[in-house]
Amino acid sequence: MSDREKILAAVREALGTKEGAPVPQPPPPVTISLPLQSTELVAHFAQRVVAVGGRVQRLAAITDLLGAVLATLHAANAHSVVLSDAPIVQAMRQPLTENGITCLRSDAELNHLLAADAGITTAQYGIAETGTLILDAGRERSRLASLLPPLHLCLLPESQLLSTLGEALRALPHPLPYAITFVSGPSRTADIELQLVVGVHGPKDLCVLLIESQKQH
Amino acid sequence: MENFAANALAALANPIQREALHKATTTFAERRLGVLLRAPNWQDWRTHARAIKDHTLEHLDYYLQQFANNAAARGCVVHWAATGDDANRIVTEITKAANTTAAVKSKSMTTEEIHLNEALAKAGVDAVETDLGEWIIQLAGEVPFHIVVPAIHKTRAQIGQLLHEKIGVAKDASAAELTAAARVVLREKFAAAGIGISGGNFLIAETGSLLILENEGNARLCTSLPRVHVAVVGIEKVIPRNADLDVFLKLLPRSGTGQDLTTYQSLLTGPKTAASHEGPAEIHIVLLDNGRTRMLREPKTRQALACIRCGACLNACPVYQQVGGHAYGSVYPGPIGAVITPQLVSLKRGKQLPFASTLCGACREVCPVKIDIPELLLHLRGEVLVGNQAAKAAAPDRLQALGFSIWAFFMRGKRRYAFATTLARCCDRMFSPLLRHLPPLSGWHKGRELPRLAKRSFRAQWRKQG
Ligand code: SF4
Numbered sequence: 001m002s003d004r005e006k007i008l009a010a011v012r013e014a015l016g017t018k019e020g021a022p023v024p025q026p027p028p029p030v031t032i033s034l035p036l037q038s039t040e041l042v043a044h045f046a047q048r049v050v051a052v053g054g055r056v057q058r059l060a061a062i063t064d065l066l067g068a069v070l071a072t073l074h075a076a077n078a079h080s081v082v083l084s085d086a087p088i089v090q091a092m093r094q095p096l097t098e099n100g101i102t103c104l105r106s107d108a109e110l111n112h113l114l115a116a117d118a119g120i121t122t123a124q125y126g127i128a129e130t131g132t133l134i135l136d137a138g139r140e141r142s143r144l145a146s147l148l149p150p151l152h153l154c155l156l157p158e159s160q161l162l163s164t165l166g167e168a169l170r171a172l173p174h175p176l177p178y179a180i181t182f183v184s185g186p187s188r189t190a191d192i193e194l195q196l197v198v199g200v201h202g203p204k205d206l207c208v209l210l211i212e213s214q215k216q217h
Numbered sequence: 218m219e220n221f222a223a224n225a226l227a228a229l230a231n232p233i234q235r236e237a238l239h240k241a242t243t244t245f246a247e248r249r250l251g252v253l254l255r256a257p258n259w260q261d262w263r264t265h266a267r268a269i270k271d272h273t274l275e276h277l278d279y280y281l282q283q284f285a286n287n288a289a290a291r292g293c294v295v296h297w298a299a300t301g302d303d304a305n306r307i308v309t310e311i312t313k314a315a316n317t318t319a320a321v322k323s324k325s326m327t328t329e330e331i332h333l334n335e336a337l338a339k340a341g342v343d344a345v346e347t348d349l350g351e352w353i354i355q356l357a358g359e360v361p362f363h364i365v366v367p368a369i370h371k372t373r374a375q376i377g378q379l380l381h382e383k384i385g386v387a388k389d390a391s392a393a394e395l396t397a398a399a400r401v402v403l404r405e406k407f408a409a410a411g412i413g414i415s416g417g418n419f420l421i422a423e424t425g426s427l428l429i430l431e432n433e434g435n436a437r438l439c440t441s442l443p444r445v446h447v448a449v450v451g452i453e454k455v456i457p458r459n460a461d462l463d464v465f466l467k468l469l470p471r472s473g474t475g476q477d478l479t480t481y482q483s484l485l486t487g488p489k490t491a492a493s494h495e496g497p498a499e500i501h502i503v504l505l506d507n508g509r510t511r512m513l514r515e516p517k518t519r520q521a522l523a524c525i526r527c528g529a530c531l532n533a534c535p536v537y538q539q540v541g542g543h544a545y546g547s548v549y550p551g552p553i554g555a556v557i558t559p560q561l562v563s564l565k566r567g568k569q570l571p572f573a574s575t576l577c578g579a580c581r582e583v584c585p586v587k588i589d590i591p592e593l594l595l596h597l598r599g600e601v602l603v604g605n606q607a608a609k610a611a612a613p614d615r616l617q618a619l620g621f622s623i624w625a626f627f628m629r630g631k632r633r634y635a636f637a638t639t640l641a642r643c644c645d646r647m648f649s650p651l652l653r654h655l656p657p658l659s660g661w662h663k664g665r666e667l668p669r670l671a672k673r674s675f676r677a678q679w680r681k682q683g
Contacts, residue, residue, distance in 0.1 A: 003297040004285070007452070007506050010299075011278045014513035023276045026457040027268040032258070032464050052480070085493075106495065110408055110442075130478045143441050143495040147434060165478075166463040176424050176459070178291075178489055179441070179496055182482040187434040190474075191350035191366060192392040193237070193373045194244055200349055200396050201403070202434025202481075 033129060035163035041128045042210065045161055048131025052185030053198055054206035062088075062211055065155070066095050069120065072153060072207055073101060078117035081153075082106050082145040086122045088155060106141040119145035119203070122155045123183075125171060126208075129164045132184045133208065138177025146183065152203040154183075159213040221569040224544035234370045238541045241369040245532040248475025249583070256471065266464045267587045270523035273422075273456055274513065280422040280455045281504065287425030288502055291487030296503045298449075301331030304505050308333060308414065308447055309340045311501050315445045317342075317411025321403075323429070323436035324348035325416025326364055326526055327449050327505060329548045330561065333414070344414065345406045347435040349399055356383050362542035364549065365473050365528035370541055403435070413439035413497065417450040418525070419465060420502075423458045426486040427502065430469065430479045437481055446488075446497040451505050453522035465525060468585035472527040508561040517596055521556050523586045530580035530590060536573055545570060552580035552590045559597055564604065571597035638674050645670045 001009070012019060036044055046056040059068055069092060073081065080102040083089050093103050104112055106119075121142035123133035133154055135142045146152050162168050172180065187202030198204040228234060253259055273280050285295045298304035312320060320337060322328065322344050334355070337344045346355040350367040353376055354360065361367035368376070373392055381388045386398045415436055419428040427448050429436045440446050456465070470476040489496040512518045531537045531551030542550035547558040547567060555574060559567030571594045580590040627637040644652075649669065653662045 003299060003303070004295075007297045007299055007504070007510070008278050008281065010506065010510040011281065011452070011513060014510045015275065015277065017276075017278065019278070021276075021279075023279045024272075026272045026461070027265065029458070029460040029463070030261070030265050032262060032265075032467055048477075052477075107493070114404060114408060132478060137495065141493065141495055143437075147437050147441070165466060166460070169460055169463055172459065172484075175291075176426060176484065176486040178485070178487050178494060180484040181437065182478070182484070183480070184478050185480055188432050188480055189349045189396060190432075191348070191353065191368055192371075192376055192395055194241060194366070194369070195373075195392040197393050197396040200400060200433045200435075201347070201438055 029166075032166050033164045035167065036128055041161045041163065042158055045126055045128040045131055046210070048128065049185065049206075049208055050131075052131055053188065054131065054185045054208060056208045056210060058210045058212065060212050065209065065211065066092060068209055069096070069153060070099055070101075072151075072209075073118060076118065076151050076205065078149075078151055080104060080116045080118075082108070082113055082116045082119040082149060084119075084121040084140050084142045084145045086140045086142070086155075088122060089120050092120070106143075106145045113144055113148050116149045118151040118153060119147075119149040120153045120155070121146045123208075124160065125168055126156050126161045126210075127163075127165055127168045127182075128161055130184055132165070132168070132182050134168060134172075135181045135183060136173070136177055137179035137181070138173065143179060143181065146181070147202050150199055150203055151205045151207065152183075152186075153207050153209065155209050155211065157211045157213055220546060221544055221573045224546055225540040225573070228540040228544045233372060233375075234541060235539070237370050237372060238538065241363065241366060242532040242538045245365075245473075245475060245528070246583075249472060249529060249532070250475075252471045252475050252477060255477075256467070262464050262467055263585055263587050266468055266585060267523060269456060269461050269464070270586055271520075274453065274519055274522055277452065277455070277513065280457060281452055283422040284420050284425060284455050285504070287422065288420075288427075288487070289425070291425050292490065293425065293487055293500045293502050296501060298503050298505045298507070301505070301507045302336075304331050304449055304503050304507070305333055305336035307501075307503050308449065309336060309342070311445065311447055312337065312340070312342050312412050315412050315499070317445075319406070319410045320344040320412045320414055321347050321406050321410040321435075321439050321443065322351075322414040323416070323431065323439040324351050324367070325414070325449060326361075326548065327416045327451050328414065329361065331449070331505070331507060333449065345403070345410075347403050347406065347439060348431075348433060349396060349435075352399060352403065353379065356380070360543070360548065362550070363528060363531060364526055364542075364551075365531075370543075407438045407442050410439075410443045412445045412447060413441075413443040415439050415446065415448050417448045417454060417502075418469070419462065420450055420455040421457075421459055421462070422455055424486055426459070426484055428462060429483045429485070430466075430481070431483075432474075432476075432480040434481060437483055440483055440485060441496050444497055445499045445501070446485075447501040447503065449503045449505060451507075452509055453524075469525050469527050472529040472583065472585040512557070512560050518560060518593065520588050521553070521560070521593060523588055524553055524557070525586060526553075527585055529583040529585065533579040533583045535575060535577060535579065545573065552594075553588070556588075556590055556593045556597065559601075564597070564600055568601045568604070571595075571601060635676070638676075642670050642672075642674070 555570040
């Protein structure tokens with residue numbers, strides 16, 4: 001008997017069941033939290049992001065994006081950035097370079113990535129209930145750009161905001177991509193005397209740039 | 218060793234540790250209450266979560282197979298380990314095949330349970346803990362004090378001294394400076410590691426996915442930088458559907474650290490499939506039994522397998538609050554540790570643990586999956602006593618029997634009773650200080666104060682009033 005069969009047999013023996021015994025439906029999923037009004041989404045999301053230690057900046061139009069990114073990078077004294085492969089992020093490569101910022105691809109050598117000052121990605125969804133960003137690695141090379149540098153700049157169109165975690169779980173693609181990361185605020189620890197310290201292993205600064213939807217065109 | 222009584226006494230004599238423990242348990246308990254105020258459906262969530270766990274455990278063979286098949290279909294290698302030794306051997310072989318001696322680990326109670334680090338060290342693999350608290354514990358050569366915050370018993374000064382000796386930071390460094398120094402050292406470890414080792418909070422049967430919760434980002438690093446990722450996960454961690462995560466993600470962080478959600482959740486489904494992907498090329502999932510199928514046998518003990526390791530019962534427990542995690546002498550401390558250690562390790566070695574509780578019920582009250590820990594402790598006490606009965610039958614307790622007949626004699630008449638209480642009052646006044654140093658009272662007295670009798674009995678006072 002293989003180890004798999006041995007353990008499964010032990011489980012069946014303990015439960016007193018046989019292989020192939022019918023399995024009833026699991027308890028039906030319940031609505032765990034009620035959706036927010038669509039008009040509240042942005043305010044609630046922003047409030048939650050701030051509550052978990054992140055920052056939010058609302059941009060009236062996509063044309064404001066470059067200016068906002070540059071201002072944030074300058075304020076953080078960031079000279080090198082890792083760019084994800086999302087088109088909207090890649091479109092900033094040239095103007096950023098022209099402004100004296102060194103731009104790295106997210107598949108650059110690891111020691112270059114480790115030395116970068118900031119990372120720029122988009123998020124596929126935001127969850128208003130918890131101020132959470134959802135990064136889908138199947139859609140964008142965002143895993144390392146959002147994790148290694150001390151500053152993570154994340155672009156999110158407001159149209160991608162969802163109300164609750166339950167809604168977000170339903171919105172995930174089928175089949176699931178190989179990695180999805182939920183991000184709520186900067187990396188944190190309280191392992192030394194319960195004192196909150198941000199930036200322990202991941203970014204210490206998370207800045208979400210929300211792009212207003214109605215003015216996108 | 219699981220010698221609770223001796224360990225507890227040592228812990229009680231350590232004022233620094235008690236201070237830290239008090240701060241930690243009360244802070245977490247208060248934060249938990251704070252977030253609960255914003256969760257009006259809390260009781261419904263608990264009921265729903267428990268129903269999902271009960272259902273999955275009742276059909277565990279089905280869901281394990283479903284999980285294993287789906288994970289394999291997505292390119293994971295699924296291993297089955299009946300014992301901790303089996304799991305250690307499997308992980309050691311994977312590191313050999315990966316041709317590496319450098320491993321980074323994210324926090325996992327399951328790998329603590331099977332002592333994976335020691336097994337890897339024997340095979341020449343350097344497994345570095347990367348969760349800040351776990352790393353501190355590893356440098357100090359200790360075991361976790363708390364399942365959520367492992368180094369909570371250490372002061373900043375003690376950690377400063379330790380890191381001063383190990384990596385040369387200034388002794389008086391602040392928490393932020395110590396953390397920053399750790400980041401630098403551990404980044405090098407991440408960059409050099411050939412293998413990342415993690416546990417897992419949930420296995421999702423319908424998709425073959427693994428979900429890991431964390432705050433620091435080290436689990437993200439462990440599961441995205443090294444070429445190979447191994448997750449060691451207990452078989453009880455499987456849940457049916459992705460949608461079920463909703464309720465568990467509501468309950469777990471709120472119960473554990475009082476957060477609405479931990480900073481990161483990684484939902485991992487198979488290794489990377491394209492050259493452009495960022496992530497491990499190989500993912501191994503080791504499904505661990507190690508005594509769990511034994512706990513599955515009876516519905517009563519089965520419920521302990523619903524535990525999601527949030528740590529709320531530790532923070533709520535008046536015994537843990539006083540003695541802390543090391544007193545339990547086991548990997549899993551606190552009320553849930555007292556329940557699962559004797560069952561995972563063996564009733565013989567963990568037999569003191571079911572008695573290390575006042576049965577006050579605080580743990581049952583806070584448990585997000587409604588595990589009736591006091592009921593389980595009573596059940597295990599029964600088992601321990603049954604084990605002791607053979608010895609008892611050989612030597613019945615004559616002294617106890619005599620004591621009870623004397624008691625019965627004096628309780629049988631008003632005069633006798635009055636005489637007995639007067640006598641007791643005299644003895645109390647004259648011999649009390651002496652009595653507490655003589656057996657059998659001396660043993661009882663170690664942890665308690667014998668109350669003095671009132672100067673005049675209730676009956677005497679009543680007579681005077683009337
Ligand atoms: S027994 Fe309940 S309260 Fe204790 S760690 Fe497990 S889930 Fe949390």
